Amino acid sequence: EAGVTQSPTHLIKTRGQQATLRCSPISGHTSVYWYQQALGLGLQFLLWYDEGEERNRGNFPPRFSGRQFPNYSSELNVNALELEDSALYLCASSRDRGQDEAFFGQGTRLTVV
């Protein structure tokens, strides 16, 4: 069974550009979580999608947005990139709205220059 897959693995953008990150959950998982992990720091919750709907978002500005598709895959979009957005963006999926363990992908390393 394939795990959570994220693409691209690395992304370099310039300040002011937009970035799109993609995530495919484990088959059968309907919940997708996005986290930001800045260098040396913990995981900061960004967004939670379940059954195609945004269920909750963390304390991030509106230029961080996303969506979940009918096949439960998800996109994270970051507009008007700032240098501080440079981080590892992690996607996780779970089967039962977080009541079971969440499985993580390898992440997308976003670098804003």
Next chain:
Amino acid sequence: GESVGLHLPTLSVQEGDNSIINCAYSNSASDYFIWYKQESGKGPQFIIDIRSNMDKRQGQRVTVLLNKTVKHLSLQIAATQPGDSAVYFCAENRGSYIPTFGRGTSLIVHP
């Protein structure tokens, strides 16, 4: 405020020793806890979980203890190996369906 935190940011041990990583939580409504291991450049990997109706759970070389009275969680790793070197995170689920992570503890295993 509500938080999930770790007592020690870095833990250094000798190969073969037992390691104990601690985690405090403040929300008594939390009912599900997970330990993750994150190696450099990789995503967090599930290690073990425990629900609030238990106080101990064992896996292969790992044991998680939950003390609800003092809102404390610990991860014990037996016979620590160099491959155990990583950052360890505890996460809690408070019924909001969103796993909330602590800052992490870096475990360094010296051969």
